Amino acid sequence: MAKDPETSNSTVPDTVTFALAQAHFLVGDISANTQKMRTLALEAREQGADVIVFPELALLGYPPQDLLLRPSLSGRVKSALASLSDIDDIVMIIGYPHVDHHGTFNSAAILYNGQQKGFYHKQSLPNYGVFDERRYFDKGRNQVLFDYKGITIGLLICEDLWQEAPMKALKEQGADMVVSLNASPFETDKQEARKAILAKRSREHQLPVLYVNAVGGQDDLVFDGGSLVVQADGSIAHEAPRFLNHLLLARLDVKARQFDTQAKAPLSLSAESEMYQALVVGLRDYVNHSGFGGVIVGLSGGIDSALTLCVAVDALGADKVYAVMMPYEYTSQISLEDAQAQARRLNVSYTVCPIFDAVEGIRHTLAPLFNESPADTTEENIQARARGVILMALSNKFGHLVITTGNKSELAVGYATLYGDMAGGFDVLKDVYKTQVYALANYRNRLEDTPVIPERVITRPPSAELRPDQKDQDSLPDYDVLDGILRLYIDEDLSYQDIVDKGFDAEMVAKTIKMVDNNEYKRLQSAIGTKISHRAFGRERRYPLVNKWSVKADV
Amino acid sequence: MAKDPETSNSTVPDTVTFALAQAHFLVGDISANTQKMRTLALEAREQGADVIVFPELALLGYPPQDLLLRPSLSGRVKSALASLSDIDDIVMIIGYPHVDHHGTFNSAAILYNGQQKGFYHKQSLPNYGVFDERRYFDKGRNQVLFDYKGITIGLLICEDLWQEAPMKALKEQGADMVVSLNASPFETDKQEARKAILAKRSREHQLPVLYVNAVGGQDDLVFDGGSLVVQADGSIAHEAPRFLNHLLLARLDVKARQFDTQAKAPLSLSAESEMYQALVVGLRDYVNHSGFGGVIVGLSGGIDSALTLCVAVDALGADKVYAVMMPYEYTSQISLEDAQAQARRLNVSYTVCPIFDAVEGIRHTLAPLFNESPADTTEENIQARARGVILMALSNKFGHLVITTGNKSELAVGYATLYGDMAGGFDVLKDVYKTQVYALANYRNRLEDTPVIPERVITRPPSAELRPDQKDQDSLPDYDVLDGILRLYIDEDLSYQDIVDKGFDAEMVAKTIKMVDNNEYKRLQSAIGTKISHRAFGRERRYPLVNKWSVKADV
Known part of the structure; x- marks a missing residue:
């Protein structure tokens, strides 16, 4: 130009x-x-x-x-x-x-x-x-x-x-x-x-x-x-x-x-602070621009839903957040107490909706087809899906958006139920690894004199509570280890060998990578959620569903 | 190079x-x-x-x-x-x-x-x-x-x-x-x-x-x-x-x-024949490469599931296809008869699994929260989701892939239930408009002396059977009109005004475009399905979820 x-x-100004x-x-x-x-x-x-x-x-x-x-x-x-x-x-x-x-x-x-x-x-x-x-x-x-x-x-x-x-x-x-x-x-x-x-x-x-x-x-x-x-x-x-x-x-x-300069030093945000704010803004704008009057969260008493609830309240205000606790046989008393405590401290609407009838109805319907076959993950998924149906029904009836609570570690390895806990329109923690969930929960607790997330929620071993005495670590490596491998494989794009060379157990690396590769189909149908990493699931990481790339090169 | x-x-050969x-x-x-x-x-x-x-x-x-x-x-x-x-x-x-x-x-x-x-x-x-x-x-x-x-x-x-x-x-x-x-x-x-x-x-x-x-x-x-x-x-x-x-x-x-030429003229495939073969190959390779031993289809007695069943049988063989009819209060006798007739003619496993108990269990669970509010689409979605839960439970228990039966017209306007009839890993008719579903059903029926899809399935008015006497056309324009508008808007990328100028009713065009734009969130979580058009939903059509593009330009 x-x-x-x-x-x-022609008359040049001073500024x-x-x-x-x-x-x-x-x-x-x-x-x-x-x-x-x-x-x-x-x-x-x-x-x-x-x-x-x-x-x-x-x-x-x-x-x-x-x-x-x-x-x-x-x-x-x-x-x-x-x-x-x-x-x-x-x-x-x-x-x-x-x-x-x-x-x-x-x-x-x-x-x-x-x-x-x-x-x-x-x-x-x-x-x-x-x-x-x-x-x-x-x-x-x-x-x-x-x-x-x-x-x-x-x-x-x-x-x-x-x-x-x-x-x-x-x-x-x-x-x-x-x-x-x-x-x-x-x-x-x-x-x-x-x-x-x-x-x-x-x-x-x-x-x-x-x-x-x-x-x-x-x-x-x-x-x-x-x-x-x-x-x-x-x-x-x-x-x-x-x-x-x-x-x-x-x-x-x-x-x-030369520019004039601002009087005070620019604010430097901590890693947790900027992540947390990103989650708040992402949820807020999605909900408001989609025209929803509020959001529904299924509270489990665990840390993911606790943190999700905090983000939702900070994004939308307590009056627009509806927490629902849906206990079943394996829900512990601790979980019930902690879910209620979170909801109270954040001052949100809190409903307890036991899912016995829903689960029993579904199981009764299936009984003639299942022929007394032994229980397996099917029955766990039924619980998760009954909760999904309940939340979606509340959403349909009252017009609020169901937000989901799955974190990046779970979504990476497929430790989640499609149409169950994955049911919903926005997944607040989609790009937040479990170890980051802990860091953010502690960060949020430090913001107020009385911690909004009960300490016990942070310290107890994580569990999906879908069978007696279940712990996440029955199925998965410790989250420190798991997230370490996942970060290298997903965020840093390292190969199996490079990850093993960093000192991780070879078998665990192979198992983890295989879980990631095999669960692309779940991620394809997952809700969106705010990107905070430099390699978020979704449009930033595009993998085939059918894919025979093997963990270890064997040609 | x-x-x-x-x-x-140096010694040049003849051929x-x-x-x-x-x-x-x-x-x-x-x-x-x-x-x-x-x-x-x-x-x-x-x-x-x-x-x-x-x-x-x-x-x-x-x-x-x-x-x-x-x-x-x-x-x-x-x-x-x-x-x-x-x-x-x-x-x-x-x-x-x-x-x-x-x-x-x-x-x-x-x-x-x-x-x-x-x-x-x-x-x-x-x-x-x-x-x-x-x-x-x-x-x-x-x-x-x-x-x-x-x-x-x-x-x-x-x-x-x-x-x-x-x-x-x-x-x-x-x-x-x-x-x-x-x-x-x-x-x-x-x-x-x-x-x-x-x-x-x-x-x-x-x-x-x-x-x-x-x-x-x-x-x-x-x-x-x-x-x-x-x-x-x-x-x-x-x-x-x-x-x-x-x-x-x-x-x-x-x-x-000059090349030698083949003796016989190359085969020219009809539009229906090549579409149908594409659907068969797409499903076959997805199922086989994913390692599933078979597929589960929910049969409704309607034309979409009937055609899906045909494709599945042609792709995998009758012994790998499991049809499940899940009747409820609004399922007509005709639907029951026709679903059974299809399954028999195609010689696939056929199970009837009434969902009364599942639906009642879910409704009973919700009753305290719903406070006798009047029935609306919530109750319809509950039926669809109960079916989704049943099919997924069968999939989890027996290891077969649930295939879904939604067509492109439905998916375009959101006439489908997330986690309900949309639950499943592969949507055979995802890129097939309803009018093409009819054409393909008739095509498949012409291939054998005894039509595999009962004539009545093709001629009766389509219905989701989620409430008494429901017809698709209570909520949607006639499929001829709807598909006409959808093709122009989606496949040809025409603007509202251009579509109206082609002779479609302005209000209907506006309503249809709005439905398409507003249902991106459902498509985001939909199963994949074989692309047959030059503008399939999925990676070929990338739209924002939050999006205030208005039907008519108003600036």
């Missing part, structure tokens, strides 16, 4: 003020997203901003998936951009999908005083992990820079920053600073990684960078905000809060090419 | 014989796939073949998905290729994943007398529909040609042929003929499309083409074979059977650059 004289100014619109833009809701842009732009202008920057694809929300293939997309986007043309005296940099005869692009439009001054097409299209951008977008081929009040601003979109070339090219073409639009999903340690790459790129090219991230939950993804303003020396001038909507203002000294 | 003098020959190895290569099973290649190569050589061509990625199976990211892949592939080095006197062209310091490629290796004579990397990587090739593969940049007994052979892999450039470049670089390796999944009318593109490309460049396709089911995909040998004038010299393993031999007259 040619530099635009209209947006430059230019940028607004970073860290906000939640809902997928598909072009109308509301456009309205939100208007509101934020007017507010930013009111606060003295010269330029406002929105996140990547904010107009349509991210990730829009196959909505990008809808034929009416182009028309809707054009109308939406046109509807913002009456906003004057502020430059708006808007993430949007650009459709023309060259293709479909992930783009940033520069709007000023009713005119589209130019647009930039993202050059680096991620097509790994949760990202499928090459399914939809064509690659941009050019840098875009524009002049405004004496500074030359270069544009980047998300992945562009993680690659070497785009920023280097902007520097070579004369950029004084860089504006980066992002929709970067939360992962543990991601904010540190963002800061590291921003520091590296800024320093390398001596360019200040504005990094604007989206915020809020979209299905399994949570955008965690934490937008950043980085000086040319790589230091952080401003950091927006994590997980919250925030309009961040940053003032650039035009001559010095 | 330079032309290789070792594989050329060269090619073997097209149309076979099933299971994903991940490198060991068995390599063994199969050995067997086929020796058999082909025995039959006088000079060259044998295997399908795309045959060594690993297609589509391997994230197995391509496993760190041990490269080593396994190298060992496998090396293990074939003792096969001499036949050129083997093998589809395999190539990993080196340049990247990972979808490749074809040329093996001859223990040496790898070269390799070709696929240049056109599909990343649309069911394909995610840019998630895994780097793009090949060069044509590869090799000389053999006086002819120069150019290589292509699948998508390369559908693009203009690769074949054009092969011609320019002196190819006398083209060998194309494919893993092309079945869709209705796909074979005709393949023939059309092959005829076009051959004629355009006056090049004969060998088109080798894979065969067999892999999760939701079925590879339908139908490998083709095409003359330089675009005419078909040979066509391998559809849906079957087949070693096809074709002899090229070296001087004339």
Whole structure:
């Protein structure tokens, strides 16, 4: 793009003020997203901003998936951009999908005083992990820079920053600073990684960078905000809060090419704190955007449902959470007491619904077909499925969403019942390993003087209570060991041999990997849940169901 | 790649014989796939073949998905290729994943007398529909040609042929003929499309083409074979059977650059016949490769379960199919009679298992919580879920796979119960619209003198029989109309306005689209089923769950 004289100014001001619109833009809701842009732009202008920057694809929300293939997309986007043309005296940099005869692009439009001054097409299209951008977008081929009040601003979109070339090219073409639009999903340690790459790129090219991230939950993804303003020396001038909507203002000294800096040090979140907040935001936005008035949780007295209940209460408020305890023959008195204690401490609706009649009815129906065959996991699954039916019936009758409580360790090895404890629309702990469940439970307990999860729930040996004296560790390795193997196999993609070489028992590694591989069919039908790791089950890990890849290479 | 003098020959023979190895290569099973290649190569050589061509990625199976990211892949592939080095006197062209310091490629290796004579990397990587090739593969940049007994052979892999450039470049670089390796999944009318593109490309460049396709089911995909040998004038010299393993031999007259032609005309399959065969192969391979000894089907007396039962019997044999009729209060006498009649005619195990006790047990359990609230769809779902629990219990106890019977129309609009009739591992009719279900039922009935599906099952108005006198059309438009709208919206991606412009009632279109959009959450947890259309639910259609895209653009 040619530099635009209209947006430059002969009397160079001392400062230019940028607004970073860290906000939640809902997928598909072009109308509301456009309205939100208007509101934020007017507010930013009111606060003295010269330029406002929105996140990547904010107009349509991210990730829009196959909505990008809808034929009416182009028309809707054009109308939406046109509807913002009456906003004057502020430059708006808007993430949007650009459709023309060259293709479909992930783009940033520069709007000023009713005119589209130019647009930039993202050059680096991620097509790994949760990202499928090459399914939809064509690659941009050019840098875009524009002049405004004496500074030359270069544009980047998300992945562009993680690659070497785009920023280097902007520097070579004369950029004084860089504006980066992002929709970067939360992962543990991601904010540190963002800061590291921003520091590296800024320093390398001596360019200040504005990094604007989206915020809020979209299905399994949570955008965690934490937008950043980085000086040319790589230091952080401003950091927006994590997980919250925030309009961040940053003032650039035009001559010095330097931003003002915020007074207080940015908040550093602990690993548990950021994970927990991600879970809260993910559930909150899924429930609210789906239009449910509340959620139903089956409480077992165990730690997974206890933590799930906490997240639900923190996400939605106690008045929108309905806990149901469904005891059966093998439910211990401790479990009943602890479930009730949790519900009381969190002040949620609590119902006890014994499932004897349901289980007996099902068993009676099956009796003629089972011919007195000995009990096995079938009977355990019947209990789990009776509970699933009860929860779904409550959901159907009263309109609340059933949330499930399975953790990543269970889902990895298939230690869960399809249509039983897996029944529900959102699995809060889907990407949380059991050892992390413990850490988060302890974290949540530390937040209040009176722990909301009874200590006994955390210390007693975990059990599904589907047969007498059952313990998880009858069927599974200790969770420390199991999670150790699972992290290496799933999150780090190590091979059997590499895991064994790290000191794990060979037989246990082989058994664990086999369980993971054999349970893809359960995961295929599992509810979604918030991604917090860098390898979540679901769209981030795509395995065949029928698959004869053997644990050990044998060719 | 330079032309290789070792594989050329100074005494040019009159003919060269090619073997097209149309076979099933299971994903991940490198060991068995390599063994199969050995067997086929020796058999082909025995039959006088000079060259044998295997399908795309045959060594690993297609589509391997994230197995391509496993760190041990490269080593396994190298060992496998090396293990074939003792096969001499036949050129083997093998589809395999190539990993080196340049990247990972979808490749074809040329093996001859223990040496790898070269390799070709696929240049056109599909990343649309069911394909995610840019998630895994780097793009090949060069044509590869090799000389053999006086002819120069150019290589292509699948998508390369559908693009203009690769074949054009092969011609320019002196190819006398083209060998194309494919893993092309079945869709209705796909074979005709393949023939059309092959005829076009051959004629355009006056090049004969060998088109080798894979065969067999892999999760939701079925590879339908139908490998083709095409003359330089675009005419078909040979066509391998559809849906079957087949070693096809074709002899090229070296001087004339012309293939011998098969005596009889290739079989032309009706639309119903190829759809039906795809369903049979998809189910058969899923069940067998998953290691199940049989399948369980819930028979309702309706047409969906009737057709599903036929497919199951044709796929697995009557002795591996277990039909269960689970009547309740609203099950009609007609349904009972017809379910029994189907099972008898197909000679499968048939059990009647009334669900009164199960439903009553569940209702009794819920009674204190429901407080005599009026009956609604909750009670209907309870019936469906009681059946789901019964079928899953039988599956758990006896080790058979529950197959589900939902069709594409139902799944599109959410006319199905999660964890109820949707419970099961494989949904035979998942990609079959209700109107196609009727067509296939009639097709299957025409195959035998005595129709296997009682006529009454086809002619009576469809009903879920979950409340008195219920009919599908109480809740849905006529299936002719519904399927008309669904095809335009889902398969053709038309907008609301475009569909209305085709003459459908505006309100009905809006209502239908809304049902489709609102039921993504059910589809997310649905079983897989064989893709037969060019827009199947599942990996081919990726929509957000939370999604405020409105039917009508309103910005």
